[in-house]
Amino acid sequence: MQLTTLIGKQVLTPAGEKLGYVLAVNPTRDVKGIACFLCADEDEEEFYLPARNVISYSDALIANRSRICSPAGIPCPLGKTVFSHTGGFLGTLGELLVGDNADPLFIVHSDGAKLTFPLSRVALGDALIVYPEGRRKPAPAKSAPKKKPAPKPEVQMETVAVEEEPAPAEPAPAPAPRVFRREDALNRVNLLGKKLKKTVYDENGYPIAEAGERITETIVARARRSNRLLQLTVNTLTNVM
Numbered sequence: 001m002q003l004t005t006l007i008g009k010q011v012l013t014p015a016g017e018k019l020g021y022v023l024a025v026n027p028t029r030d031v032k033g034i035a036c037f038l039c040a041d042e043d044e045e046e047f048y049l050p051a052r053n054v055i056s057y058s059d060a061l062i063a064n065r066s067r068i069c070s071p072a073g074i075p076c077p078l079g080k081t082v083f084s085h086t087g088g089f090l091g092t093l094g095e096l097l098v099g100d101n102a103d104p105l106f107i108v109h110s111d112g113a114k115l116t117f118p119l120s121r122v123a124l125g126d127a128l129i130v131y132p133e134g135r136r137k138p139a140p141a142k143s144a145p146k147k148k149p150a151p152k153p154e155v156q157m158e159t160v161a162v163e164e165e166p167a168p169a170e171p172a173p174a175p176a177p178r179v180f181r182r183e184d185a186l187n188r189v190n191l192l193g194k195k196l197k198k199t200v201y202d203e204n205g206y207p208i209a210e211a212g213e214r215i216t217e218t219i220v221a222r223a224r225r226s227n228r229l230l231q232l233t234v235n236t237l238t239n240v241m
Helices: 182-191 217-225 229-234
Strands: 010-012 018-027 034-040 046-050 054-057 061-063 081-084 089-097 105-110 113-118 128-130 207-209
Touching: 018 046, 081 105, 089 113, 105 128, 207 217, 217 229
Parallel strands: 010 061, 081 128
Antiparallel strands: 010 018, 018 034, 034 046, 054 061, 081 089, 089 105, 105 113
């Protein structure tokens, strides 16, 4: 049976109802028969029809409505590139003959000529590789056997000495509350809002407040921390609010 003669044929039910037409033919994995047909219905939606459901291969394929969700066999090899075992280009696969109790034959179209090769000389893949007569083609790669997981080593229980947790450290004593002094309140009230005549610096030479700046609570606090409250006060005595 030639695969190309099946492509394009209509697919009908035994009652004559049209199911679609054949787009491609997938051979079985041993390439000695047909596994399924890729078809399209009237809405051009593709579906797979198993070959076992085909009743007749006459002018149209007569089959029941059974479909399969995924393809069976191997993808249709028609049109694939063909190379020699040394990498030389031979042509493209134009025909594949399967069934009829005969060995499958690959017919390669090469520059207007047709080259015929038996299955024993052809290796299938993304492309077809043809080997010389009498030379055995490589066997398909087998998946490596799964390794059994190594048995888990027995866990020996060891006695572990438990260290005693150290006693919690005593909390640090709370800082003594700041003693509110009346003179501090007077200084803060008397200085707030006044304008400085000269810049006041801390012990490192950094300005606490610039000349012409009005005194705020932040400046008072900064001067108190640097022990420059007196200088701050003196530099405001001659200023007018």
